[in-house]
Amino acid sequence: MLGGGLIALLLVLNAASLYTARYAGRVYPGVRVAGVELGGLDREAARARLEADAAATGRHIDTATAAERALAVGRGGGLLPDAAAWLGALALGRDLAPPPAVVGGEPTPSPLAVGGEPAPPVEAPPVPPPEPVYPATVGGGPTVRDLGFGPSDAARVERLIASLEPDSPLRGRGALILEYGRRYRVDPLLIVVWAHESALCTTGPNTPAHGSWNCGNVVWAGMAPYAARWGCKPGPSSLGHHWGRCPTAEGGLGLWFEYVGTSPVYARAEELRAFAQLYSPCTDPENARRGFACDAAFADRLLALLRAHAGPPAPEPAPAPPPEG
Numbered sequence: 001m002l003g004g005g006l007i008a009l010l011l012v013l014n015a016a017s018l019y020t021a022r023y024a025g026r027v028y029p030g031v032r033v034a035g036v037e038l039g040g041l042d043r044e045a046a047r048a049r050l051e052a053d054a055a056a057t058g059r060h061i062d063t064a065t066a067a068e069r070a071l072a073v074g075r076g077g078g079l080l081p082d083a084a085a086w087l088g089a090l091a092l093g094r095d096l097a098p099p100p101a102v103v104g105g106e107p108t109p110s111p112l113a114v115g116g117e118p119a120p121p122v123e124a125p126p127v128p129p130p131e132p133v134y135p136a137t138v139g140g141g142p143t144v145r146d147l148g149f150g151p152s153d154a155a156r157v158e159r160l161i162a163s164l165e166p167d168s169p170l171r172g173r174g175a176l177i178l179e180y181g182r183r184y185r186v187d188p189l190l191i192v193v194w195a196h197e198s199a200l201c202t203t204g205p206n207t208p209a210h211g212s213w214n215c216g217n218v219v220w221a222g223m224a225p226y227a228a229r230w231g232c233k234p235g236p237s238s239l240g241h242h243w244g245r246c247p248t249a250e251g252g253l254g255l256w257f258e259y260v261g262t263s264p265v266y267a268r269a270e271e272l273r274a275f276a277q278l279y280s281p282c283t284d285p286e287n288a289r290r291g292f293a294c295d296a297a298f299a300d301r302l303l304a305l306l307r308a309h310a311g312p313p314a315p316e317p318a319p320a321p322p323p324e325g
Contacts (some may be wrong), residue, residue, distance in 0.1 A: 016083055020074075023086075028074045029283070030089035033066045034098040039089075040283045040295070043067050044268045048278055050098075052222065052265035061098040069096055142272040142303065144260060147187045149306055150313025154178045157188050161200060163309040164192070168200035169208050170215075173249055180254055184261030192305050193279070194256075196293065205238050212245040213252025218259060220244045225263075230255040239286045273299045 023029075027046055029039035036053045038046045046067040054061055073094055074086030088094060142148045157174035170177070170191070181188030191200075198204045198215040206214035212235055214223070220234045223244035227233060232255055235245030246252035260266060260275075269275045276299035280287060287294040293301045 016079075019086070020082075025071075027067075027070045028086040028089050030086075030091070030093045031070050031073045032093065032095045033070055034061070035095060037283055038067070038070045040281065041277060043071055045274055045277045046070055048265055048268050048274075051267065052263065052278075054264075061100060065099045066096070069099070142299075143270045144186055144190055144266065144272065144275050145270055147189050147272065147303070147306060149187075149189055149310045151316060152178065152181075152188050153314035156311060156314050157191065159311050160189065160192070160306075160309055163311070164195045164305065165200040165202055168202055169249070170194070170200050173253070176250065176253060177257075180257035184257045186257050186261045189306055189310055190260065190302075192302050192309075195305055196280075196298070196301060205236055206243050206245070208249075210236075211247065212243075213249050214244050214246050214256075215252060216256045217241075218244055218256060222259060222263065222265060223255060226255050226258050229258075240284075241286075272302070275299070276302070 023040070026040055026042050027038040031038055033050060034053070036050055038049060041049060044067075047063045050061065050063040050066050054063065073089060073096070074082045076082070077085065085094070154175040154177075157177050158171065161168050161170050161174065177191050178188045180186075181190070194200050194215045197217045198207050201207045201213065201215040202209075204215075204217070206212045206217055214232070214235065220242045223232055227244060230246060230251035231248060232244050232246040232251055235243040237243065244255075246255055265278060266275055269278050273296050277295050280292065280294045280298040282288065282294040284294065286292070292298075
């Protein structure tokens with residue numbers, strides 16, 4: 001009897017050890033702040049998601065403190081209290097109150113507390129001037145600014161699209177993709193995200209066949225601050241999400257590159273794996289239910305597609321001749 005009890009205890013301890021190791025440095029599943037699910041995210045990704053929600057809703061919260069508090073649930077209280085905390089979050093959920101932002105030593109109340117209407121979206125920051133071609137990686141891993149496959153020109157983007165999806169309606173728009181990549185300092189090869197999301201505008205509810213060029217599957221809450229500029233509006237709902245709708249290729253591509261390049265959602269997630277953790281999170285129930293690639297697997301899939309289809313880099317631009325005389 002004692003032997004059986006000891007074995008059971010060891011099994012429980014082993015399971016607990018595996019669970020805590022799996023979420024080392026990440027928020028435990030079921031932990032939320034003001035209803036925003038943060039389970040599975042590390043500190044920076046959790047803060048970025050809270051900032052995205054704050055931008056969409058007009059809340060003023062201290063996102064750094066909120067992320068720290070979420071990460072602290074189930075940690076530092078001892079074996080039994082910690083286990084009770086993360087088990088409770090997993091089974092019942094744990095929604096933490098958002099700490100208000102502090103300005104000049106005083107907490108800033110959320111605009112939702114008065115009248116219930118969110119503040120208007122903030123204009124996107126000024127865009128730096130474009131560069132001649134997208135620069136090659138200089139040290140470090142792949143980022144949304146530079147995926148590490150060398151410079152690209154419009155012809156290379158066209159070859160990538162044709163190789164990935166010969167019937168894509170994006171064919172013939174390589175120059176436009178390159179232009180928006182330069183404008184918002186996003187590697188134009190990141191259009192490979194659309195290959196994963198909609199087979200480059202050929203499959204799904206947000207494609208030209210359904211009257212929309214939101215082929216990157218951006219939800220309306222993320223799209224809203226930029227929508228008017230690009231002629232985009234609220235779209236259909238499916239898979240547990242409310243999408244945006246962009247009626248033109250220029251609008252869909254321009255909005256997507258501006259969103260990825262300037263949104264506070266990705267301000268602290270330029271490294272490709274951090275970007276993937278936010279763009280296609282494993283905490284999204286539909287990703288798990290349908291077996292979609294998520295988190296690091298999403299980043300790895302994008303890189304695998306580029307290794308197979310990106311082809312050689314574009315030639316570096318010729319240096320300017322020295323001045324005469």
